[in-house]
Every structure is written in structure tokens, then in C-alpha cells.
Amino acid sequence: MNAIERYSADFARIENALPGSSIGWLQDARRDALSRFAERGIPTTRDENWKYTDVSSLEKRALIAAPSPDRADAATLAASIERLALAAEYHLLVFVDGRYDRDLSWLGRLPAGATISSMAEVLERDPGLLEAHFAGEIWPHGAFGWLNTALAADGAVIHLEADTVVEQPVHLLFLATGSASAVHATNLIVAGNNAKVTVIEHYAGDDGATYFTNALTHIVIGENANVAHYKLQQESAKAFHIAGIHAKQAAHGRFASHSISLGAQLARNDISTYLAAGSHCELNGLYLADGRRHVDHHTRIDHAEPDATSSEVYRGILDGGARGVFNGKVVVHQDAQHTDAKQENHNLLLSKNAEIDTKPELEIYADDVKCTHGATIGQLDDAMLFYLRSRGLDEAAARSLLIYAFAHDIIDRMALQPLRKRLERQLIERLPLGSTEVSFSELLLDGQSGTGQ
Amino acid sequence: MLKVTNLQAKIDGKEILRGVDLEVRAGEVHAIMGPNGSGKSTLAQVLAGRENYEVTGGTVEYDGSDLLELAPEERARAGLFLAFQYPVEIPGVSNVYLLKAALNAVRKHRGEPELDAMDFLTLVKDKLKLVEISQEFLYRAVNEGFSGGEKKRNEILQMAVLEPRLAILDETDSGLDIDALKIVANGVNSLRSPDRAIIMVTHYQRLLDYIVPDFVHVLSDGRIVKSGGRELALELEERGYSWLEGDAQPAAQSGARAGAGS
Numbered sequence: 047m048n049a050i051e052r053y054s055a056d057f058a059r060i061e062n063a064l065p066g067s068s069i070g071w072l073q074d075a076r077r078d079a080l081s082r083f084a085e086r087g088i089p090t091t092r093d094e095n096w097k098y099t100d101v102s103s104l105e106k107r108a109l110i111a112a113p114s115p116d117r118a119d120a121a122t123l124a125a126s127i128e129r130l131a132l133a134a135e136y137h138l139l140v141f142v143d144g145r146y147d148r149d150l151s152w153l154g155r156l157p158a159g160a161t162i163s164s165m166a167e168v169l170e171r172d173p174g175l176l177e178a179h180f181a182g183e184i185w186p187h188g189a190f191g192w193l194n195t196a197l198a199a200d201g202a203v204i205h206l207e208a209d210t211v212v213e214q215p216v217h218l219l220f221l222a223t224g225s226a227s228a229v230h231a232t233n234l235i236v237a238g239n240n241a242k243v244t245v246i247e248h249y250a251g252d253d254g255a256t257y258f259t260n261a262l263t264h265i266v267i268g269e270n271a272n273v274a275h276y277k278l279q280q281e282s283a284k285a286f287h288i289a290g291i292h293a294k295q296a297a298h299g300r301f302a303s304h305s306i307s308l309g310a311q312l313a314r315n316d317i318s319t320y321l322a323a324g325s326h327c328e329l330n331g332l333y334l335a336d337g338r339r340h341v342d343h344h345t346r347i348d349h350a351e352p353d354a355t356s357s358e359v360y361r362g363i364l365d366g367g368a369r370g371v372f373n374g375k376v377v378v379h380q381d382a383q384h385t386d387a388k389q390e391n392h393n394l395l396l397s398k399n400a401e402i403d404t405k406p407e408l409e410i411y412a413d414d415v416k417c418t419h420g421a422t423i424g425q426l427d428d429a430m431l432f433y434l435r436s437r438g439l440d441e442a443a444a445r446s447l448l449i450y451a452f453a454h455d456i457i458d459r460m461a462l463q464p465l466r467k468r469l470e471r472q473l474i475e476r477l478p479l480g481s482t483e484v485s486f487s488e489l490l491l492d493g494q495s496g497t498g499q
Numbered sequence: 500m501l502k503v504t505n506l507q508a509k510i511d512g513k514e515i516l517r518g519v520d521l522e523v524r525a526g527e528v529h530a531i532m533g534p535n536g537s538g539k540s541t542l543a544q545v546l547a548g549r550e551n552y553e554v555t556g557g558t559v560e561y562d563g564s565d566l567l568e569l570a571p572e573e574r575a576r577a578g579l580f581l582a583f584q585y586p587v588e589i590p591g592v593s594n595v596y597l598l599k600a601a602l603n604a605v606r607k608h609r610g611e612p613e614l615d616a617m618d619f620l621t622l623v624k625d626k627l628k629l630v631e632i633s634q635e636f637l638y639r640a641v642n643e644g645f646s647g648g649e650k651k652r653n654e655i656l657q658m659a660v661l662e663p664r665l666a667i668l669d670e671t672d673s674g675l676d677i678d679a680l681k682i683v684a685n686g687v688n689s690l691r692s693p694d695r696a697i698i699m700v701t702h703y704q705r706l707l708d709y710i711v712p713d714f715v716h717v718l719s720d721g722r723i724v725k726s727g728g729r730e731l732a733l734e735l736e737e738r739g740y741s742w743l744e745g746d747a748q749p750a751a752q753s754g755a756r757a758g759a760g761s
């Protein structure tokens with residue numbers, strides 16, 4: 047059985063168990079998505095967009111969606127959540143193997159215009175809220191995106207009426223226990239005009255579990271609205287993780303996207319945004335991989351209208367035989383005069399066998415624009431290492447410090463303190479450190495300086 | 500304290516040091532002068548342990564032990580300090596963090612307890628005054644975006660905090676305005692003591708008006724070709740280096756041993 051047949055069988059098996067299966071437009075949308083997926087099939091390395099990322103190892107495993115996964119034991123789940131939660135005051139929506147778990151979640155007080163819930167609940171109570179977002183080709187879907195639309199059983203819905211501000215960040219925690227071998231999750235974030243929200247999309251899995259996360263997040267940003275989105279990927283080291291995050295920004299809308307990729311054996315992120323007049327986006331990313339792991343970011347920024355600005359900085363650290371891919375496309379359309387677009391990608395290769403393919407792409411069809419881009423690939427700098435050692439730091443500590451400083455440039459761009467602290471700690475756990483106990487507690491350019499570069 | 504004997508070193512296959520002899524005793528200040536490209540920085544970097552250079556012959560004794568056997572950090576902890584001719588910019592690492600990590604590494608080696616944040620800051624603020632650097636510099640990335648003169652002062656700040664036994668200053672005076680030169684000289688002079696030594700690489704007699712050396716050496720083409728007292732610097736200022744070119748003595752004779760007869 048090939049992939050298309052297998053996923054089609056999967057669909058036939060679970061279709062009627064999916065939430066909202068009796069809703070006509072949704073059933074149509076799912077069937078339509080499946081046929082679009084079937085037209086495309088699973089991408090191969092002959093596909094320009096997948097040239098460096100080979101998903102045949104994922105396909106070989108034939109990971110399928112589970113209609114309703116077995117529940118992991120409550121104590122284990124509670125412990126995982128305790129470990130992964132970021133701050134007591136954050137709204138927390140927990141999804142276990144792709145299904146919303148109300149008992150494990152915690153929602154604080156919300157303003158009148160805010161709906162924060164699971165896809166399944168919204169489909170029961172107020173399906174109309176979602177209809178427009180399931181209609182056909184409005185989003186840049188690839189094969190996995192269509193597959194997601196066909197098979198997704200749940201996900202988060204964050205819907206804000208105009209002028210609604212959600213003060214506390216909303217933490218979406220997707221926990222994989224390994225009992226379902228494929229999880230297709232769809233999230234929708236809609237911020238009406240002048241609305242404001244911060245969302246953390248967080249994927250984590252039990253150590254050693256092999257599973258497939260296929261996530262898709264759509265973000266609609268109204269005029270003057272402001273959405274900050276953090277994606278934290280810390281899947282099990284054996285997991286496959288494929289995710290799409292696609293935003294549309296209306297005039298003067300603001301969007302910040304931070305993508306942190308720490309886990310999974312194969313991770314692919316497609317992140318895109320579409321900028322209307324006077325809007326601004328900031329795309330930041332940090333990826334770490336070692337062993338035989340593979341991490342790929344494809345980003346696309348469409349400057350469709352005048353006076354929008356975008357700034358993108360991605361940094362990667364690759365060790366062992368890891369492979370990284372960065373492809374950042376910026377398209378400045380004909381009407382997008384006075385576009386200001388900056389893009390950087392920097393890579394640190396810690397071993398001879400680590401590899402990175404980096405490709406910034408600029409397509410400019412307007413004439414009055416300011417666009418810069420650049421990519422670097424390098425090892426730890428000898429002169430810097432010697433300088434630090436000549437001041438008494440041992441080699442491992444000097445290496446650690448330089449790696450930490452390299453990555454911290456991205457962490458420094460994040461506004462959420464609890465998340466920053468968490469990432470700093472995780473970063474430190476991965477460093478070579480050595481015999482000099484470098485106390486990283488009052489580290490670097492944190493806080494006091496404000497001169498983060 | 501330091502005894503360099505017939506030291507030879509290569510980089511990328513090119514011979515740079517061709518038999519350097521130099522002896523420095525506690526309490527002494529030595530100046531090393533010499534034409535561009537003669538190997539002064541190479542000597543300084545080899546003494547500090549830069550691994551890019553291959554030592555192909557000779558020995559270096561420091562406080563009775565084999566300096567060349569030690570890793571750069573071990574040399575630093577044993578009290579050797581190099582102020583770089585070109586201090587390195589380290590994005591993302593704050594000055595204050597490096598100062599603290601460096602000081603604690605040295606203190607740990609000496610068996611002293613690490614300083615807590617309060618004591619450390621008190622100490623650093625004192626040293627900041629000495630080199631007249633504003634506190635704001637502490638929280639900037641190491642040397643990043645510093646002007647040439649600020650980088651040199653920052654080296655002296657590190658030196659003042661670490662209080663090395665043997666300080667090697669590689670053209671710390673280059674690129675300094677007159678006031679900054681006095682400040683740097685102050686910093687160096689405050690470190691002078693009977694149990695410390697200083698080696699200064701410089702092109703200018705002017706520095707030696709502020710920090711009076713006990714010995715002046717001329718390094719030319721990888722060898723010390725002339726040694727003398729401070730008056731040698733004045734003579735060099737007047738006559739340049741060309742008159743010395745014939746003077747190079749074979750390394751094997753250790754002809755230009757500094758400090759001989761004192």
C-alpha cells in the first residue's frame with residue numbers, strides 16, 4: 047500500500063469519529079482536502095521545496111492516526127505537565143496525543159470578546175466560527191497541510207473580537223505519550239481589529255517514543271492587531287515533526303513569530319506571513335540538532351502592499367552528523383513600495399560532519415524598497431576561544447560560553463521571561479561546560495544591558 | 500621569573516621566531532621594540548599559549564616550570580597575562596561576565612574562595628576608576644563596538660582586576676590619545692611591585708617616559724639583536740633600526756641575554 051492509499055484508508059476508518067463529522071461543510075472540506083493531498087502525494091526530494099529533506103523514513107513507518115488514543119496514566123501526565131508548564135498565570139490548554147484534555151487544562155479569566163477553546167468544543171457549540179477558515183485554498187497548503195485538514199481531530203481555537211486584549215499568554219501544550227502514532231492538530235488564531243494576544247505552541251513527547259506530529263496553525267491578524275506566536279518544539283528524539291504556521295496580516299497588523307526547534311529526529315517548519323499596508327512582522331528562529339537529526343525551516347514573507355516592514359533572524363547550531371536546512375523567501379510584490387525587509391541566517395557547525403544548506407531568496411517586483419539579506423556558516427572562532435582561555439577559562443567553558451552567546455542572540459529577542467529562563471536552562475544542559483564551573487546565572491547581556499545585537 | 504632560551508616558532512610553515520633569548524626577573528620592566536613584522540606579537544602570543552604557532556625549538560621557564568607544557572588557561576591562572584595588540588570582539592558575552600569568570604578561575608587556582616557578586620562589584624568599580632572607564636562598559640559585549648583606545652583600556656581593566664605576576668602588553672599604547680596613555684601608564688605603574696614583572700612591546704619612546712623600563716630590547720627578524728638600558732630607546736628613536744641590522748648574533752651564543760650583568 048502506498049502512502050496515498052494508506053492515508054485514504056486511515057481517513058475512511060476515522061472520518062465518522064472526527065469531531066463535527068455531521069457538519070456538511072466540514073465533511074466537504076475534509077474530503078476535498080484528502081483529494082488534494084492525494085493529487086500531490088507525499089513530497090520527494092525531487093520537489094524543489096523538499097530538496098534537502100527526505101521524508102521517506104517517515105513514510106516507511108506508516109504512522110497512522112488513532113481514533114481515540116488510550117489514556118496515559120494520570121500521575122505520569124500530571125508530572126509531565128508540571129515539568130513543561132511555563133507560568134502559573136498563563137492560560138494552559140493541554141492536548142494529550144492530539145486531544146484536548148479539559149481536566150488537565152487551566153483557563154483564567156477572559157475578556158468578553160475572547161473564545162479560547164478546543165476545536166472539538168467549538169465545533170459542538172459554535173461551528174460557524176470556523177467555517178470561513180476551512181474554505182478551500184485560502185491558505186498556502188502543501189501536501190502535509192491538506193493531510194492535516196483531512197485528518198485533524200482537534201487543536202486550539204483562539205478567537206478574539208475586535209479590541210479584545212488577552213493579557214496573559216496562552217500556552218498550548220501538545221503532549222505525545224506515544225500511544226497514538228500520528229497526531230494531526232489544527233490550530234486557529236483570529237485576532238480582530240486592535241486585538242492582542244500571545245500564544246505559545248509547545249510540542250513535547252515522552253523520551254524514546256516514535257510518533258508523527260503533523261501540525262497546522264492559521265493566524266488571522268486584523269487591522270492594528272498584534273499577535274506574538276512562540277513555537278517550542280521539544281519532541282522526543284525519535285519523533286517526526288512537520289508543522290505549518292501561516293499568518294495573514296491586515297493593515298498595520300503586527301506579528302512576531304519565534305520558532306525554537308530542539309527535538310525530533312526530523313523536523314520541518316513552514317512559516318509564512320502575508321503583509322498588508324503598514325504592517326510589521328518579525329520572524330525569529332533557533333534550531334539545535336546533533337546526532338543524525340535533521341531540522342528544516344522554510345519561511346516565506348509576502349510583502350503585498352506598501353510600507354510594510356519585516357525582519358527575520360534565524361540561528362542554528364549543528365553538531366555530530368546533524369543536518370540543517372534554512373530557506374527564507376521574501377517576495378516583494380509590485381505594489382509593495384517602501385518595503386523594508388531584513389533577513390539573516392547564521393549557522394554554527396560544531397563538528398566536521400554537521401551540515402547546513404542555507405538559502406535566502408529575495409524576489410523583488412517593486413522599485414522603491416530596502417531589502418537586505420545574508421547568511422553565514424562558521425565554526426567557533428579560534429581567536430575568540432584563545433582570548434577567553436588567555437583569561438583563565440578552560441577550553442570547554444570557553445566553547446560553552448561562545449555557543450551560549452551565539453544562541454542567546456535569539457532568546458534575547460523574546461519578550462516572555464519564563465520562556466527565556468526555560469530556554470536558557472535547556473541550552474545550558476546541552477553545553478560542554480567542562481571543569482571550570484562557569485556560573486551562567488548572571489550571564490551575558492541579559493537584562494541589565496539592553497545592548498543585545 | 501621568565502627564562503626564554505633559543506625560542507623558535509613557526510606559523511603556517513613560516514619561521515617567525517628564530518632563536519629568542521630573554522630573561523625577566525621579578526620586579527623588572529622590559530621593553531621590546533623592533534620593526535613591523537619582526538615577531539614581537541608572535542613572541543607574546545607564543546608565551547600566552549596560542550596554538551596556531553608551532554614551537555620548533557628552545558625552552559621557556561616560568562617560575563621554575565616548563566611554560567610551553569601548559570594550556571593557555573593554565574598559564575593565565577598561573578599569573579601570566581597578555582594584553583592583546585588587537586583585542587578580540589566577543590558578541591553576546593558581557594564584559595562583566597568575562598571579568599568575573601576570569602577572576603574566579605584565577606582565584607580558584609590560588610585556592611582562594613570565589614568572590615560573591617557584591618565584593619566583586621566593589622573591586623571592579625575600584626579598577627574602573629583607575630582606568631577611567633565608565634560603568635556602562637561592564638554591561639556591553641566584550642570589546643564589541645569599542646573604539647581602538649577603549650579596547651586597549653579594557654585590556655588594562657582586565658589586567659588590573661586579575662593582578663597578574665607577569666604582564667605582557669602588546670602595543671597597548673598604540674592608538675591612545677595623550678590622556679589615555681597616561682591612564683594606561685598609571686594602570687601599569689600601579690601594578691609594579693617587587694614580585695611582579697612587565698614586558699611591554701612598543702614602537703614609541705613616549706610610553707617609556709611614563710613607564711620607565713629597566714631594559715630595552717630590539718627584536719629584529721625573529722631574534723633579539725640588541726639589549727640595553729632605557730637610553731637605547733632614545734637612540735632608536737633617533738636612528739631607527741637600520742644601523743642594527745648587522746648586529747644579529749647567532750642564537751646559539753645567546754648573545755643578547757637581557758639582564759646580563761644586573
Ligand SMILES: Nc1ncnc2c1ncn2[C@@H]1O[C@H](COP(=O)(O)OP(=O)(O)OP(=O)(O)O)[C@@H](O)[C@H]1O
Pocket residue numbers: 510511513515533534535536537538539540541542584
Ligand atoms: N599565518 C601566517 N602565515 C604566514 N606568516 C604570518 C602568519 N601570521 C603572521 N605572519 C607573519 O609573521 C611575522 C611576524 O608577525 P608579528 O605579528 O609577530 O609582528 P610584530 O613584530 O608584532 O609586528 P607589528 O609591529 O606590526 O605589530 C609577520 O611578517 C607576519 O606577516
Ligand SMILES: [Mg+2]
Pocket residue numbers: 539540541584669670
Ligand atoms: Mg605586533
